[in-house]
Amino acid sequence: MTRVQKTVFILAAVVAVIIGLTVHRVLQDNREGVNTAFIDAGIILLPEHRSVPAVTMTDQDGKPVQLDELKGKWSVLFFGYTFCPDICPTTLAQLRQVKSELAPAVAARLQVVLVSVDPNRDTPQQLKQYLGYFDKEFRGFTGDGDSLQKLANGLSMPYIPADTSQPNYIVQHSGNLALLGPDGTQRGFVRAPLNGQKLVAQLPALVQRD
Structure with missing residues (x-):
């Protein structure tokens, strides 16, 4: 296992622990069943909001974009790629259906x-072309390796940079989604695999939160 792979493995383990502890805490503290319903739908809210790394990316229109520009809405960030053979098109299709x-x-x-x-x-x-196959309102961000790694680490979205010298290479990445609130902070995760019906049932209550 390479040094990068070890780092990603450790980060993935930390994410699993964070989610597990968060679920436990919510189940202990909650008495009304609302957060339990969120958890059942795969929506894991963090006990405290987390700041998002200040990085500059490039959007699907080729324009520079700051993560602060996502403020005002709830944002679901999926770390994937357009040449992904399975989980990425499946996840995007599920999100299109949920929407x-x-x-x-x-x-x-x-x-x-x-x-x-x-x-x-x-x-x-x-x-832009790829996202257009799913929903023209879906946004896409790309950037240099350092900015991408900083953002992924900050949101606990592990991935293993690929050996781009190999033909038809694949990139190992998490299937979870990062959940950002309207204030631009990370509020939690949406756990993979997605359950579309349960998300449709619970997202209205989520977006009513500040």
Whole structure:
């Protein structure tokens, strides 16, 4: 196992511990069943809000974007890539379906962002074309390796940078989603695999939170 792989493995283990402890704490503290319903839907809220690393990325239109620009809505960040053979298209298709089943007022308070873990191939043009197959309102971010690693680490979204010298390489990454609140802080995670029906049932209550 390489040094990078060891680091990612450790980070993934830490994420699992964070989620496990958060679930335990919520179950201990909650008496009304609301957070329990969130957990059943895979929505894991952190006990305290976490600041998001201040990095500059590039969006699907080729424009520089700060993470602060996501403020005002609830944001779901998925760290994946357009050449992914399985989990990425499946997840994006599920998010498209969830969005289509939400009331318009609820859907308007949510935004989906694909953060590419494959900046070598995922140009802004590639991101825009790919996301257009799912939902033209989905956003895509790409950036240099250092900024991407800083953002992924800050949001506890582990991935293993690929050996880009190999043909048809794949990138190992988490299937979880990072959940950001309207204030731009990380509020938690949406745990993989996604349960579309339960998310549709619980997201209206989530977006009513500040």
